[in-house]
Amino acid sequence: MNNYRPFAGITPAVKIIIIINVLVFLAINMIGQRANVDLVNILGMHLPQSQYFQIYQYITHMFTQKELTHLFFNMFAVFMFGRILESVWGTKRFIIYYFVTGLGAAALHSLVSLYGLHNMQEQFYAFQSTPDAGVFAEFVRSHVSNPRLLSELMQFVDAWNAAPASAQFAGQAEYYMQGIIQAYANAPTIGASGAVFGILLAFGMLFPNTELYLMFIPIPIKAKYFVLLYGAAELFFGLQNSVGDNVAHFAHLGGMLFGFFLILYWRKHSKKFY
CATH class of the missing domain: 1.20.1540.10 (Rhomboid-like)
Structure with missing residues (x-):
């Protein structure tokens, strides 16, 4: 030894x-x-x-x-x-x-x-100018990998599609997108x-x-x-x-x-x- x-x-x-x-x-x-x-x-x-x-x-x-x-x-x-x-x-x-x-x-x-962060921010700015549930759903599918979070956000999309004229859903979607972008940066x-x-x-x-x-x-x-x-x-x-x-x-x-x-x-x- x-x-x-x-x-x-x-x-x-x-x-x-x-x-x-x-x-x-x-x-x-x-x-x-x-x-x-x-x-x-x-x-x-x-x-x-x-x-x-x-x-x-x-x-x-x-x-x-x-x-x-x-x-x-x-x-x-x-x-x-x-x-x-x-x-x-x-x-x-x-x-x-x-x-x-x-x-x-x-x-x-x-x-x-x-470059990826820049693209996410550009997508966010485009969404702000024309809020749309489909655009938000595509953003979520492209950038969220957590199954539980993805499921919750898609349920939110379904609720938004049921009331497409609601400004409250658009504001909530902006909040979610900002959180996803921040999580990517962090x-x-x-x-x-x-x-x-x-x-x-x-x-x-x-x-x-x-x-x-x-x-x-x-x-x-x-x-x-x-x-x-x-x-x-x-x-x-x-x-x-x-x-x-x-x-x-x-x-x-x-x-x-x-x-x-x-x-x-x-x-x-x-x-x-x-």
């Missing part, structure tokens, strides 16, 4: 990243819950329009995971692929890459979210996934022909094809923009995109980019 070293074989930065993520996870699910402090809301990244927005959240959200499965798969990827990259690049360059991809992911996700984004996707992209570029054995694919797949397929899937689901899909697909794409350009920059400006 004296020779037991739980972090043997883990590179320094990867070790610190995993430790920080685990500590934050424990703080959220143990200390935060007992003290009735919403650490996810404090550490998670918010849009500038949110009342909870703080600039430091662009960093802290990268180390914040609430669900055990989310934490496990992100940290497993950091361990499996990050330690290889750190061994090749060195700790300093790996840390730079990790934060550039993580912040790049946050930037792209924020831009897409701001929703926190958390997770290391943006940087993790940057790590996957880097591994695919440095070791493109390495064969990976994945649980959900019965045959080995080369790293370059795995990265391409994963990136294409994220783009597809991101463009789908399905109601209830809480995965930040464009954050994942942002991590890959910024990682790609950073690696190209290093290759161009260094004899050995690692």
Whole structure:
């Protein structure tokens, strides 16, 4: 037992990243819950329009995971692929890459979210000029994923359709729409996934022909094809923009995109980019 070293074989930065993520996870699910402090809301990244927005959240959200499965798969990827990259690049360059991809992911996700918020506000203004139960119903279907809330709001629509000339229903609908928009703006984004996707992209570029054995694919797949397929899937689901899909697909794409350009920059400006 004296020779037991739980972090043997883990590179320094990867070790610190995993430790920080685990500590934050424990703080959220143990200390935060007992003290009735919403650490996810404090550490998670918010849009500038949110009342909870703080600039430091662009960093802290990268180390914040609430669900055990989310934490496990992100940290497993950091361990499996990050330690290889750190061994090749060195700790300093790996840390730079990790934060550039993580912040790049946050930037792209924020831009897409701001665009979505702008569209919601435009829909609200259009509704204000011409209140209509059908327009309100379409807004609700497009932006509400909670089954119970959706059911309650559609019951409201049915009541409005029974009295379409009622100004009271129009005013209540405005109130509901404002609440939905505010909830969208206040929703926190958390997770290391943006940087993790940057790590996957880097591994695919440095070791493109390495064969990976994945649980959900019965045959080995080369790293370059795995990265391409994963990136294409994220783009597809991101463009789908399905109601209830809480995965930040464009954050994942942002991590890959910024990682790609950073690696190209290093290759161009260094004899050995690692």
